Amino acid sequence: MKQLHKILNEITTLTTDIETNYPELYRSLDENPMTLPVSQHPHMDKEVMQEYLESLKQMLHHYLDEHKTQTK
Template sequence: MKNLHRILIEITELTSNIETKYPELYRSLDENPITIPTSQHPHMDKVIMEEYLESLKIVLKNYLKEEKIRLSTLKN
């Protein structure tokens, strides 16, 4: 199981990757309900950060899937 420090590093790397390679997706991360805490002062522990990391991965995966479909539609 990963420690909190490693999870934070992965979040930072993934976010940086999204910002660099997919700026249009990066701009929407702030508006994504998955990434917005529901409380004003959320408790950030290892489990929550793992869930956040997984949500980022899912958002990227779905974006890439949709982008692939969009590009294939444009080619036809």
Template structure:
């Protein structure tokens, strides 16, 4: 299920995990831009949210790999 609401929940959970377990990484999240389109389409919203979630996952994965944290 990838509804915008579900994606937002996943983003929230991942952001909270980063904030609590990787505070050194959390400060860089403000540099992760999320620009919402001016046209309001469900498909676009889902795509943007999905892309943002993927970028957060990649950021965390890279950080864990390069800093040897589990």
């Protein structure tokens, strides 16, 4: 349970950072397939939340890489 709590805290921190510092990216989170449950009652466990956290990190990393390329 502690591990899941830690993952949820990381998701919250990262999402808040994206919302504050990258609002244009934050708006696209609603469009991210990882945020849309496939079933009406999705099973949310530690593994699913870890995958979601990793997808957020990847999105931010990709966005930052893209942004660097555009500013050069």
